Amino acid sequence: METRRPALGRAVMVWIAALPMLVAWPLPMVFTDKALSRPDTEAAIHIWGLWAAAVSGHPYIVDTQHMAWPDGFVGVLVDPLNLPAFLLGLLHGVPAAYNMTLYIGLVLAAIAGALLARRAGGNPDVGAFVAAASPPLLTQSSLGMTETFTVGVVGLCLLALLRCLERPSWRRVMLAGVALAACWYGGPYNGIWASLICVVVGIGALVRSPQRWRELLAALSGTGLVGGLLTAPLANAVLSLRVAGQPGTAAASRLQAPMVNADMFRGGLRNGADLTDPFLPVVLTGGEALASHTAYMGIVALGVAALAVWRRRALWPWLVGAFGVALVALGPWLMLRGYPVQGPGGARLMTPLGWAILAFPFLGRLTHWYRIGAVGVILLAVPVSVWARSWRRGLAVGGMIALDVALCAPMAWPLETTTVPDTAVFDGLDGAGAMLTLPESTTKKPNIGFWRDRIQLDQVHHGRPVAGLASWGGEL
16 A cells, blocks of 8 residues: 655755756856866766767667777667767757766656655655765766766666555556666666665565565566566667677676775775775765765765654665665675775685675676665665654755765765866868877876867767777777
């Protein structure tokens, strides 16, 4: 039986539309002028990938001669869900295209937080704010990995699945399946997080209501079937068009040794998060990374969520789910202050995930486990919104979370911005011939302040073929 119909009023939608401009400050001040990203990360290649997919005329297969001219090459865009937002922003220039993609991602997260809060009887304004003011999500802007912006769809998939399991119908099964597929089209990691949540929630529903096992199993199977059929074309392209040895391929499937980084362990560990990272503010630990991969869920959100569960025990699955997410975010190795935790005899200790990778080696294809931290924030939005149902509590909690993000999260806030290189040199070019670029490729990490993948970024402006090969190796 449903607790509350998940519908949002006009005032809440206006609040959601304005939220990204606040949490991603200075977004409204630089929307068409600067990209909210560091230049030395992956923003340029992801901008190019979205543009190349649009030029190719296919939503996710990039079959182009624009790069590696004259032979060209074929690759896969793994986040085609971002294409509408990117192309809308591109009408106003490259910085606006990137920033619009981030803006829509934050709106999706806010909608997920608001709808899940409304369903639980909480304050949707607070739920939206918690989900959008998410350090694990906001830090992704500086990294330029556009496939991580759509994590809010995972929350919408959870909502659709919960409604489907409460009162199954073919419409709700279809909606849950479409939502699951949308997560995969938003990025492979989002698809994995959504699938994991569907399994856990499905098992929980079967345990709580064994007398409904036929009905629930049919709903879960239908959701998986619809989601799988819709995702199959993209999955086939990703599995068949990537270069062996690239992340996610069978050749790269292995349990990697833990990366020691004692100087920048708060968001500086690429395969997982430090034990301190999901829970403690950076003022207590130090070790902040320049380009953060943090899984920090927020000390305020965690504390208020725990208080809400103490007052209303029925909310415990949301808090337990967030801690389960934090455990996954740690990756395969236990790390403390940038060093592997050692057991008797000096052996490095693994998390349960590490043992799972040993048992099922295909899990070793995944490396960026810290990314699931953004899902944990969406889960925390529910108990926080329930505790802050009144406007007074809402203002108090919102203010504390804002201070937590600005002062205590291991990330730069206001968010970093970068000017896109001047393109006036291309304005006087005639014809449509290929261009010779020197150097041919700029895929290696540049000096701080300079754009990585500059040739690909320039091509989005001039549109001419170049000889250099994109750095993404068959996947964007």
